[in-house]
Amino acid sequence: MKGPQRGVVLGEPGSVALEEIHVDAPGPGEVLVRIEATGVCHSDLHVIEEDGWHHALPVLLGHEGAGTIEAVGPGGEGLAEGDRVVIGWKAACGQCSMCKRRRPRQCKKPPAAPGRLHRHDGAELTPVLRTGTFATHTVVPAVAAVKIPRELPVEQACLIGCAVATGVMSVLETAKVWEGARVAVIGCGAVGLSVIQGARIAGASEIRAIDLDERKLEQATHFGATHTEPGPVDFVFDVVGRSATFDQALGMIVSGGTVVLIGLSPAGEKVELDLPGLFAKRARILVSHGGDHLPEEDFPRLARWALEGKLDLAGMVTRTARLDGWEEALAAMKSGDVIRTVLTP
Ligand SMILES: [Zn+2]
Ligand SMILES: [Zn+2]
Structure with a gap:
């Protein structure tokens, strides 16, 4: 050395x-x-x-x-x-x-x-x-x-x-977002922007970016977001991981929709769940650890997409x-x- x-x-x-x-x-x-x-x-x-x-x-x-x-x-x-x-x-x-x-x-x-x-x-x-x-x-x-x-x-x-594998693979692997799906992302830092790029690659018909910071919404639009306000969607990715954002995510999914928790929550963070409401909605809640990525398979693919201009x-x-x-x-x-x-x- x-x-x-x-x-x-x-x-x-x-x-x-x-x-x-x-x-x-x-x-x-x-x-x-x-x-x-x-x-x-x-x-x-x-x-x-x-x-x-x-x-x-x-x-x-x-x-x-x-x-x-x-x-x-x-x-x-x-x-x-x-x-x-x-x-x-x-x-x-x-x-x-x-x-x-x-x-x-x-x-x-x-x-x-x-x-x-x-x-x-x-x-x-x-x-x-x-x-x-x-x-x-x-x-x-x-x-x-x-x-x-x-x-x-x-x-x-x-x-x-980390950020790109986590965001993109949360879409493609953890949630398996289908072509034409409506997607929302709460929290548009590097992971959130990678979720947006993953949704774009998956062929989502609508990508809603949600963030309190106007600058991040602007960036989100640049990376492929189609809307910058909440709305009914099939998938919500909570990249923030706070009770307020998780509640917002649950509120946005349509019947049969999926909430994916990606953000690292602070110790002790809790949410109250409306079980009859979840049941009626047939809501799915998934936890994404790094988008279930597998480095040996995903890194070469992500690198190739970057070189091809897809990412x-x-x-x-x-x-x-x-x-x-x-x-x-x-x-x-x-x-x-x-x-x-x-x-x-
Ligand atoms: Zn990381
Ligand atoms: Zn093992």
């Missing part, structure tokens, strides 16, 4: 800093990736605000990364030094009950590469969602590093790793910064000033 290794670390609740880290050589079935671009996603903010969420501290932040393979551990088949990869946080283990039932998209235990990342003092770092991409380097299981064409600019490619990734990268711009990037996301900041370590 050339140059110093650095990463953005949540050391203890409320304390985040860019610091020197130590990255070990990849073990069997693992790869070492030099991160070239990483999107700043809401889930990283969630990890900070929820004191690590379910990750043991200290935590290496970031989970939407792309880069180049620097080393392949024994058995890391199909990958070679120099390959451009997007890192996936939802690879399939091949061992759990869902994988054994040939449902790798619902894998219960996506593989990790534990014990490879350390703080300066030797303490083991837990990478966010088994990836840890706010860093110069990380180590992940080979199955989580998916080769994509180098023609796709890396600062666009990284978005495939607009370039328009989603509204700001780039170096790794030390992480704090500003999180603030810009909170304020809604950007669709995505991409950090280029």
Whole structure:
């Protein structure tokens, strides 16, 4: 590895800093990736605000990364030094009950590469969602590093790793939106805009964008939204995950309609459900974990769509910064000033 290794670390609740880290050589079935671009996603903010969420501290932040393979551990088949990869946080283990039932998209235990990342003092770092991409380097299981064409600019490619896979696949895989369906999206950040793009790709006849921020509605229209106010629809994607937005979603679906919950709700968030109303409406409620995406199958397809112009990734990268711009990037996301900041370590 050339140059110093650095990463953005949540050391203890409320304390985040860019610091020197130590990255070990990849073990069997693992790869070492030099991160070239990483999107700043809401889930990283969630990890900070929820004191690590379910990750043991200290935590290496970031989970939407792309880069180049620097080393392949024994058995890391199909990958070679120099390959451009997007890192996936939802690879399939091949061992759990869902994988054994040939449902790798619902894998219960996506593989990790534990014990490879350390703080300066030797303490083991837990990478966010088994990836840890706010860093110069990380180590992940080979199955989580998916080769994509180098023609796709890396600062666009990284978005495939979380926001784009989550949004687009929530439409195509979780909800299986049909051609001609009416779709609404509540919350038009990077994931919401990806839902809109997925709905456009699925051939939805109507795409309603809902957001409190006028700027986001404008962007939503640019990405394919046909309306910017609520209305009766077959599918609503709640990308916000608050009781008010979930209620609004349930209120918008027509008979037989589907509400898909994508947003990460704060701990303790609750809704009251009108059961007779749900029954009468034959409402379906689905939960999307990353749109049930499977990196090895979906990333190459999404990259191809981007290269073909079917998927607009370039328009989603509204700001780039170096790794030390992480704090500003999180603030810009909170304020809604950007669709995505991409950090280029
Ligand atoms: Zn599994
Ligand atoms: Zn994310």
